[in-house]
Every structure is written in structure tokens, then in C-alpha cells.
Amino acid sequence: MPHHHRAESHLNGRIGWLRAAVLGANDGIISTACLLLGVAAANVERHELLITGIAALVAGAMSMAAGEYVSVSSQADTEQAELERERIELHEQPLAEHRELASIYVTRGVTPELAAQVAQQLMAHDALSAHARDELGIHEASAARPIEAALTSAITFSVGSALPLLTVLIAPAHLLIPALALTSLLFLIALGLLAARAGRAPLLRAAVRVGFWGALAMVTTAGIGKIFGTIV
Incomplete structure (x- = not known):
């Protein structure tokens, strides 16, 4: 019976959007939760917390989108410049490029x-792609995509930021701070597990890493809010 080769599934095509998605959602949860905890520790009213959280969501989503777009655009510009230089070298020095x-x-x-035969055949097929892949390390699957990265970051930041806001809406007033801290920490751990599963990485390590830094950030901002709330 003939054996059929099963195509392997790799993650290279996911790397760009997965990184942007995890970064956006993680930043949305942490930054909004920390801001809300800091403000809540200063003993403000619930409606003031909501206004603060909504402002954080909008500003953060726009900031993430702009930051990702600028960063990835710079990467794309660098890649294009490298490819253009390689195109010129292939035209002017084909033998040197073959070697x-x-x-x-x-x-x-x-x-x-x-090696000489492989290089000759690959260059006969598509010289620029061969050099881009093997000399420059530029692959189609991982190429910079600024708009995709910007939209992914903005959307996932908004989703992540909305989770602490939802807690503020439904949590009892006397349990607001512990509920906000606990649910935000759970959201972060869940995000770490989800990202690790999508990237086929160790689950426990991802959950502990995200949970530790998220907890540290929330404790720090809540403490600062408490100090300044008492002073003011």
C-alpha cells in the first residue's frame, strides 16, 4: 500500500499576527487594569473609573496601532531596501552572487x-527569492505587514482593555479592587495559555510568566494609587 506524505503544519505564517495579537491583548489587560487599580485605590467613584477606563481603551488602542504600524513599516522599508540592493547586485555581479x-x-x-549546482538551479528559477531567503533571511511567511500588525494590535488591545472595564461595571463596590485584581490576573493567565497553545509552546511557563509580571504591575500601581490618594 502506498504511503501518502502528510504535509506538515508550521507556524511561520502565524508569527506576525500572533505576536501582535498577544502583545495587544496583554497590554490592554495590564495597562487598563493597572490604571483602574491605581485610580480605584485613590477612592474615586465608579463612574469616574469607567471614564478613566474608556479613555485608556481608546488611547491605548490608537497608540498600539500607531506604534505597530511605524515599527513594522520601518522593518518593511529595511527589507525592501535590502531586496533592491540584492537585485542590483544580481544584475551587475551574477557570478559573485552565485558563489x-x-x-x-x-x-x-x-x-x-x-552547493554550486543547487545555487545555479535556484538562481535559474528565481534568483532574488533564493538570495532573499538564504542570504538575507527574508521569508514570505514572516515578511513585515504593517497594516495587519496595526489592526491586530488595536483590536486585541481593545478586547483586552474591555475585560477590566467589564469587571468595574459588574463588581460590587466594596469588592471592586480585589475583584478587579483577581479577574485581570485570571484574564492574563488565560491569555498566556491561549498564546502558548496557539504557538505550541509550554503552557505552564507562559501562564507563570504572564501572571507574575501582571501581578507585579498591578500591585505596584495599586500601591502608588493608595499612597497618592492618601496624601491628596
Whole structure:
């Protein structure tokens, strides 16, 4: 009976949006929860907390989108500049570029004769793609996509930021601070587990890492809010 080769599923195509999604949601939960805890510790009214949280959601989502767009656009510009320089070198020095590509394969364990043949065949098929992949490390699956990164960060930040706001809406007034801290910590741990599962990474390590830094941030801001609330 013939054996059918099963195509393997890899995560390279997910890396860009997964990073932006996790960063956005994590920042949304932590920054909004910390801000709300700091303000709540200063003994303000619930409606003031909600206004603060909504402002944090809108400002944070816009900031995340702008930051991701600028950052990833810079990466995309660098990639395009590198590709353009490589295109010129391929046109002006094809033999030197062939030797350079072959030498890369030799350093990976291929014999010089076979490396020269592989480089020749790949360059005959698509020289720029071969050099982009093996010389520059630029892959189509992980190429910079500024708009995708910006939208993903803005949306996931908004979702993450909305979770602490929901707690403020429904939690009893006398339990507001502990409820906000506990639910936000649970949201962070759940996000860490979800991200680890999507990226096929160790679950426990991701949950502990996200939970620890989230708890530290919330304790710090709540303490500062309490101090300044008492002083003022």
C-alpha cells in the first residue's frame, strides 16, 4: 500500500499576527487594569473609573496601532531596501552572487560541488527569492505587514482593555479592587495559555510568566494609587 506524505503544519505564517495579537491583548489587560487599580485605590467613584477606563481603551488602542504600524513599516522599508540592493547586485555581479549563495550552502554542510549546482538551479528559477531567503533571511511567511500588525494590535488591545472595564461595571463596590485584581490576573493567565497553545509552546511557563509580571504591575500601581490618594 502506498504511503501518502502528510504535509506538515508550521507556524511561520502565524508569527506576525500572533505576536501582535498577544502583545495587544496583554497590554490592554495590564495597562487598563493597572490604571483602574491605581485610580480605584485613590477612592474615586465608579463612574469616574469607567471614564478613566474608556479613555485608556481608546488611547491605548490608537497608540498600539500607531506604534505597530511605524515599527513594522520601518522593518518593511529595511527589507525592501535590502531586496533592491540584492537585485542590483544580481544584475551587475551574477557570478559573485552565485558563489556567495553556494558558500552559504557549503557552511550548512553541503559539498562544494552540490552547493554550486543547487545555487545555479535556484538562481535559474528565481534568483532574488533564493538570495532573499538564504542570504538575507527574508521569508514570505514572516515578511513585515504593517497594516495587519496595526489592526491586530488595536483590536486585541481593545478586547483586552474591555475585560477590566467589564469587571468595574459588574463588581460590587466594596469588592471592586480585589475583584478587579483577581479577574485581570485570571484574564492574563488565560491569555498566556491561549498564546502558548496557539504557538505550541509550554503552557505552564507562559501562564507563570504572564501572571507574575501582571501581578507585579498591578500591585505596584495599586500601591502608588493608595499612597497618592492618601496624601491628596
